[in-house]
Amino acid sequence: MxxxxxxxxxxxxxxxxxxxxxxxxxxxxxxxxxxxxxxGAAADDRSADAAHHxxxxxxxxxxxxxxxxxxxxxxxxxxxxxxxxxxxxxxxxxxxxxxxxxxxxxxxxxxxxxxxxxxxxxxxxxxxxxxxxxxxxxxxxxxxxxxxxxxxxxxxxxxxxQPSVVHPDLTEGDRLVTGEAGTPPVKALDRNGGELTTAKYPSLGTVLDGLREKYGKTAGGKAGIELRIARKAAKKGTQKTPDKTLVTLSEGTPGTVKTTLSPTLQAKAEQEVTTKDKASVVVMRPSTGEILAVANHDHGFNVAFQGSLAPGSTMKIVTSTLLFEKGLAKADKAHPCPKFVTYGGWKFQNDNKFEIKNGTFKSSFAASCNTAFISQATKLQNDDLTNVAQQIYGLSMNNWAIGVPTFDGAVPVQSAAQMAASLIGQGGVRMNPLNMASVVSTAKTGVFHQPYLVASSVDNRTLAKATRTMSASTQAQLREVLQYTAEAGTAAKAMAGLGPDYGAKTGSAEVDGQKQPNGWFTAWKGDLAAAGVVQAGGHGGDSAGPIVAALLRAGS
Structure with missing residues (x-):
């Protein structure tokens, strides 16, 4: 012993x-x-050759x-x-x-x-x-x-x-570092002067990190000592993910940054995204571009600002702009909506293979008829959709400056079947709720106002601008088809009681290997606009629709 x-x-x-x-x-x-x-020797071979096996x-x-x-x-x-x-x-x-x-x-x-x-x-x-x-x-x-x-x-x-073994927030190329923080802390305020914290608003973790990264050195603060995740450098043409503080050993002196967020709508958005797994939503003001709320069910990655997802039929707002501008559709004129359309070797169909006989474009838009859009592909150039998205909607230019990192949408030039798929928000088209809230805002006002979280006067940065505006005729028709969709189309159930100054579009985006599509919904009510996505949520009117509508009601 x-x-x-x-x-x-x-x-x-x-x-x-x-x-x-x-x-x-x-x-x-x-x-x-x-x-x-x-x-090929047997496992129990006792010959000399067995030594080689x-x-x-x-x-x-x-x-x-x-x-x-x-x-x-x-x-x-x-x-x-x-x-x-x-x-x-x-x-x-x-x-x-x-x-x-x-x-x-x-x-x-x-x-x-x-x-x-x-x-x-x-x-x-x-x-x-x-x-x-x-x-x-x-x-x-x-x-x-x-x-x-x-x-x-x-x-x-x-x-x-994988880096997440060491810490769950680490990704490839990140490092753990303790020392004087590279950037002083900031105290972020809502539009009314109240402090924004993750204790109040759990979704704002990445937003607050982004505000610190952008404004920490200019907001008058002093750095403290921290253990933080130092993020990898961004690839060319993308925005760097902000560093993340894990432990504060000594407090720095924070500077102050005022945002456009509404405390009422932010609290409501936080509440609404808890109702659906993988839900994300953004609320903004169409007349100015001010972002009033942003929330995600999951707090590790800001899907609402930085997600890159196929937007499904909500993209038909942009495609309709293209068709109206080219005279390929008119809201109240007859427009084909067959069960099937073939283009580029692909056979496209509508949900449950429905068709509309002797219908107008407005009825096809409200019912989210895919073939009404694909049928026009033969009359389009490969870069037409990209040009409208960039020039009128300010998308796919990687130049938004909202105050924190964003993904500004992608509408690449494509050909054949992929070009046709882009017309209905599939193919290579990628968006997030911020992008789609901006799209419905532009459709409502006729003018692109780049969304922003911090006023440009704070740091004299230049906001992105569209290179042209849509025609008055196009804007009038867009408002008409969006209003009709909210009143009598796929968005009517969610938008009930919010009229008459309203409009909406639903979307469902198929994802390979995923049983249910991502559900999308974007809408305006007065001078409020919102967009949301519920990943694997199914039809947008049933999944994202109630979240968006609840926020429009709360802000009215």
Whole structure:
């Protein structure tokens, strides 16, 4: 007993905590499938040639292998053995770089990892540690997850390396850094002067990060000491994702930035997006471009401002502008809406293969008839839709300056079937709720006002402008078809009681590998406009429609 106790006393490494119990790492054999590597000899061949053959296990890692592999990796990481931890992953170079920076650049010490119960090959775990820098320290705690995979060449189970293993908010190219924040903090205010915080408005995390990135150095603040995620540099032509603060060791002195957000509508938007999984919404004022609310069901990525999704039939607002401008459609004139139209080798159809006989363009728009738009593809040039989107709606130019990073829509020049698909918001067309709120605002007023969150007078930045406006005839027809859709078309149920100064368009966008389409809805009521998407929500009138309509009612 004495010898055993002394041996224990000489052990310096702390044990990995697993569900409150000390982990004992052992290699356990498990039944599974194997293949023979190196030739055709049987596994039990005792000849000299058998030395050149070995069995390689295939198939998913067993429960025992998952536990053993995860435990070995977590123990090595906890004990600061970067080389051993990295060797337990399928990308030792990338793992070495990030795990080395965990201690060296992020100044994280005293790491304790607690493994949770595996689910298949996925293993949750929690992290408790201390961030220490120049005599200051603060606790750090968060949850993460790893996945165990089998290396194809030899069947060895390993941790699949991805930055989110180290911290769930890390993506490829990001780093953890502790030190003086590169940018001083800001105190963001709503349009009435009230402070905007994530405690009040959970969706605003990425927005507040973006405001700090943009205005921190000019708003009069002083940087503090923080552990933060330093984001990778942006690709050419894109906007950098703001850094994210994880732990504040010493408070900086914040500067002040006033936004256009309405506290009433922001609170309502936060409430509405909780009603549907993966819902996102934006509210703005068509006459000025002021953004009044932005909210997402999921708070990790700002889909409302930076999402890149096919907008489905809401794109028919832009396509209708093109058809009206070219004289290929008139709101009250007869227009074909057959069950099927073939173009570029693709056969297009309407929802449930409906058709409208002897109908007008207005009735086709209100019923969201795909073939009414595809049928005009033979009379269009490949760049027609792109030109209208850029010149009239200010889209797809990557030049919006709203005060935080955005994706400004994409309407690429395409040909054949993809060009036809673009006319109904599929193909290569990509949008987000901010883009579509802007589209319906332009349709309502006839003039593009770039959306903005911070007034341009704050930093003298230049807002994007359209190079031309739509004709008065086109605007009148757009308002007519949008009003009719809100009154008697696919948007009527959601928009009930909001007329007469209103208009709306629904959309459903198919996504490969997704059972239900993304549901879209964009509408105006008076001098309010809103757009929303519910990913995998099905028909836009039923999913995104009630969210958008509730916000228009709240702001009326």
């Amino acid at each position: 004495g010898k055993r106790r002394r041996a224990t006393e000489r052990t310096n490494n702390r044990p990995l905590v697993i569900g409150g119990a000390i982990a004992l790492v052992c290699v356990v054999g498990a039944a599974g499938a194997y293949f023979l590597l190196g030739g 070995r069995l390689v296990k295939i198939g998913p890692p067993s429960a025992s292998e998952v536990r053993t592999t995860a435990t070995a990796f977590l123990m090595a990481w906890q004990h600061g053995d970067v080389a051993k931890a990295a060797a337990a992953t399928d990308d030792s170079a990338a793992a070495t770089q990030l795990l080395t920076g965990y201690g060296k650049d992020a100044h994280i010490t005293g790491v304790t990892l607690t493994r949770g119960t595996p689910s298949g090959t996925s293993v949750p775990f929690s992290v408790k540690a201390t961030v220490s820098y120049k005599g200051m320290s603060k606790p750090l705690a968060y949850a993460s997850r790893l996945t165990v995979v089998r290396r194809a060449k030899d069947g060895v189970p390993l941790v699949r390396w």
